[in-house]
Amino acid sequence: MIWVSFAMDKFNFGRFSTQIITGIKTVDTQSHKPTHASAFLVWYSKPTSDVKSVVELGSGTGIVAFSLAKLYNVDVVGVELQEELYKLSLEGRSLNNLDERVQFVNADVRNIKDFFKSESFDMVVCNLPFHVGKESVDKIRRISRNSNPALINSFVEAAAYLLRNRGTFAFVTSPKILIPLMDALSKEKLIVQRMCFFHGTIDKNAKLVALRGKKNGGYEVTVDPPQWGESAW
8 A cells, every 4th residue: 555645634623513503594304404413514524725616415405505605605516315305405595595506406326427527526525324223214314314334335436426636525424334434435535534523422422423534635634622512403
């Protein structure tokens, strides 16, 4: 293996708070609402100056896409499999006056090549489905949250296809699937360069982990200070 060093993102994320998405409007269902993971992804996806276009895989009703566009002044495309959530995201886009900055596509990440050219985006973000085991009886919740190795690989392969060389990716997931996710990312040359763990309280095990890196990036990892806090909803 050849070890190559490239500069990582050089900035401070600051202290995480779920308040980062306060004021962003969404049209949600009972089984699909903003979560800690949504806010954590928005916080950890803070773009560097070279990022102008972002694609979100699994955009749901649009909370992350809207937040990125409003907070960071970038153009965002959301890719969502479930037609019901896709339609709600279009309503939310109008509520946030983001028709010119945010677009949505009703598509499966496994068919991403049918909708986009390769290396079309500066940044890819994803709140990856990470529940493994018993599936919810609610269809929307089941599709949005349940995961398996094949699905993890599909999201990672789509991210690698869409991201330009040296572009940035940011994923949020559960520590329970951190190892297979890291393995899948590495196989696609999406090199993790930063990670941060989120705890409900400082004395509890981490509930979430955020990963950030670059396509064909360097092999040096920064573990950011742990974050914690209760939900704002």
